[in-house]
Amino acid sequence: MLKRFVQVGGVLGISVIVLVAVIGLAARTESANAQAQSEQPTRRTIAVSGTGRASATPDEATINIGVQINAPTLAEATKQASDAMTKVLAAIKAQGVNEKDIQTSSYNVNPITNYREGEPPLVTGYQVMNIVTVKVKNMDNVGKVLDAGMGAGANYLGGVFFGVADPTKYQDEARTDAVKKATAVAQALAQAAGVKVGRVVSVNEGAVSSPLPADGRVFAQDSASAGPVEPGSLEISTNVVMIFEMTE
Secondary structure (H helix, E strand, O other): OOHHHHHHHHHHHHHHHHHHHHHHHHHHHHHHHHHHHHOOOOOEEEEEEEEEEEEEEOOEEEEEEEEEEEEEOHHHHHHHHHHHHHHHHHHHHHHOHHHEEEEEEEEEEEEEOOOOOOOOOEEEEEEEEEEEEEEEEEHHHHHHHHHHHHOOOOOEEEEEEEEEEHHHHHHHHHHHHHHHHHHHHHHHHHHEEEEEEEEEEEEEEEEOOOOOOEEEEEEEOOOOOOOOOOOOOOEEEEEEEEEEEEOO
16 A cells, blocks of 8 residues: 555656646746847838829719609699609600619608698698609710700709719729829838838728719709700729838
């Protein structure tokens, strides 16, 4: 029994010695790594931003057009709006606009209420508004579509918005411009600080914006023509933030 106890105790003793040795080795390794990291020189960087822009010629237009009808009864207002919109849509389609490029964007029915002090509200009629969004893919037909729709009875023009069907090429141009400008800023700052620009550490892009010029919202109840339409040009822009290493 005593012999067995001595053997067990010996094994335990060896295990403790091995465990202590392992812990000591791990502690020395961690200490060595920490010392090596502390001896590494701090990387110096410079962060800059640049905004790139590209000009695009619009190749499509989106028109918000429709009718607004006021009538004494809901049935009458609904029927007048339906009849008027049927004529407007027929006139627009006659200009070569595909039916799939016309979509109802708003249809509202509201009571017309007369408020008098000391009296309950009195409904005197109803207003029906039916608005469609029309995409015109032939820029030469934009003015014709507007004139046709308004000539057929549309009395609401919510705006004409110009855009490009595929902005990818212009977005890439804007990105290239943004990177060039950010790099130029980094080089100018580095030169002023007496250092040089090293490799790129990171590049981050912000939102790509495509502002669309548009006319104001107008009601054209007394106008038979929308007049000439000038699409102009669009500016697509993007912003990048770049981090460079600085070297001596």
